[in-house]
Amino acid sequence: MxxxxxxxxxxxxxxxxxxxxxxxxxxxxxxxxxxxxxxxxxxxxxxxxxxxxxxxxxxxxxxxxxxxxxxxxxxxxxxxxxxxxxxxxxxxxxxxxxxxxxxxxxxxxxxxxxxxxxxxxxxxxxxxxxxxxxxxxxxxxxxxxxxxxxxxxxxxxxxxxxxxxxxYSCDRNSSLHRLEDLIQESMEEKEQLLQYRNTVAGLMGRAKNIVQLKPRNPDSTLRSSIPVKAICDYRQIEITIYKDDECVLANNAHRAKWKVINPAGNEAMVPSVCFTVPPPNKEAVDMTEELYQNVLSLWHRSHINMKSVVSWHCLMTDIRAVRHWNVATFKTMLPGEHQQVLSNLQSHFDEFLEDCEESEVFTVADCAQLERDVAGCKEYYQELLKSAEREHEESLYNHYISEIRNLRMHLEAREEQLIRQIRTPVDRDDVYPSLQRITDQEKKMEELNKCKEDLDNLKEKCEVFLRQAVGFPSAPTLSSELSIVVQSMSDVHSMSSIYMDRLKTVSLVVKHSQSAEALVKAYESKLYEEDAINSDLHSIETVISILKQWRTEIDEKQEVFHNMEDELHKARLISDRMFKAHNERDFDLDWHKEKADQLNERWRNIHSQIDNR
Missing domain, CATH: 1.20.58.60 (Methane Monooxygenase Hydroxylase; Chain G, domain 1)
Incomplete structure (x- = not known):
């Protein structure tokens, strides 16, 4: 490469x-x-x-x-x-x-x-x-x-x-003692029931804060929308809800989700857990109070029924008691006892009417019949009362008329005795029999005054009886007899009083007459002893001196004769009063007058003798 x-x-x-x-x-x-x-x-x-x-x-x-x-x-x-x-x-x-x-x-x-x-x-x-x-x-x-x-x-x-x-069920056949015991027991149970009222009141107070759970049940169909309250925030596209918002439950067909309307008016399905259905819970509020009131009402009805039957028993006891009365038993009852029974009858009837107003035992017809029975008892009582009063009036009449007639006989006897004494002359020259008769008459006057007091008491009782027994047929007879004996007492008492005054006056007349007669005799004796007069001048002067002394003495003693005349005048007045009032004349008075005239004449002769000498 x-x-x-x-x-x-x-x-x-x-x-x-x-x-x-x-x-x-x-x-x-x-x-x-x-x-x-x-x-x-x-x-x-x-x-x-x-x-x-x-x-x-x-x-x-x-x-x-x-x-x-x-x-x-x-x-x-x-x-x-x-x-x-x-x-x-x-x-x-x-x-x-x-x-x-x-x-x-x-x-x-x-x-x-x-x-x-x-x-x-x-x-x-x-x-x-x-x-x-x-x-x-x-x-x-x-x-x-x-x-x-x-x-x-x-x-x-x-x-x-x-x-x-x-x-506590009862009727008219229930025993009175048993009902009284049951009423006492029912009052104790009422106390327990009233004390339980605190428990009910506590429940009622709690009921106001009880939420509603039934709307959460789909089987509990809503008849109308109800308010609900949000307890949390909830946000969705179609609705927004904030905590404590007051919303409306429109449909509870689904338990987990409800159709809810928020305050803004938006509607959506929202989880039901987000809401509470606030109080009041009508079921919670109504249930206990209603039952408590029912029990209290039942107790009240039972109590009223028992009280009405007890009142009925008491009333029937009074009715039977009155129906068994007769005049004899009525009279043997203590004062006020029958009025008390009648008062109890009325009070028990009033209590019965009050107790049976809400009673289920007695009807209106029963109350009307008992009212007629009570009225019949009152009428029967009035009949017995009138019969007893008639018998009582008859008894009182017989008692009073008997006492009046006894008094009348007693007064007639006293009057006859008094007239005999008035007509029986007293020893004219001795004062002692007069004094003795005065003493006897004073005792009789005391007895007569006592008899007059008895008559006054009897008169007062009779007048009360006559005022009360207006329609009593024998009342006029009693009134007439009473008037007669009262008049008789007045006459006898008047005669006795005048006779007493006469005795005292005549006694004084006799006493003064005796004093005057003693003076007359004394001076007549002195004049008789000094009848012979010596020619001696000294003797004559002595006699003249004695005569002058006697003249002075008799002038001083003239009061005795004046007293005798005064008492004699009083005796004359008393005698006239006796004659006018009772047509009884004092025959001794003329004798005393004649004797007094004789003594006055002799006393004047003594005056003349002394003057002549």
Missing amino acids: NLPLKLTYSEKLSSLEKQYDKLVRCSKERQSHLESLHDFVSQATRELIWLNEKEEEEVAFDWSDRNSNVSKKRDYHADLMKELDEKDEVIKSVQDFAERLLFKSHPARLSIEAYKAAMQTQWSWILQLCSCVEQHLKENAIYFEFFSDAKESMDFLRNLQDAIQRK
């Missing part, structure tokens, strides 16, 4: 070797890029597949009321969160791998960025789904716990309802 050819060959060979080396380098570089891309895509695909699987599981999970196994899902979610924590490093390493490839200007930049973005999007999405799952776990746990407690309460209330129906 010549030199030029050799040089040309060498140049071409050198160029070929350079191109070959370049080709080898390019081939190796491309192989490296392909290998790194394959490695990245393999890792990214593996992670995307895992993320997609988890997404499908979470999106497809049944969050409706049919799936109550929340604890299993909670455990699964806890394991998933651990896996995500582990995957976080893996995802980051794959993302870092992509960053390095992009940093090295890997020729498959678009594919790498697409895979990287897909991984980032799917990772963010799975984290949002986890947030949704946590929200659903919380809400569903509260939901099933609430309905478990509600079921327990409803079972308790249903059992209580059955117990009330069995235990």
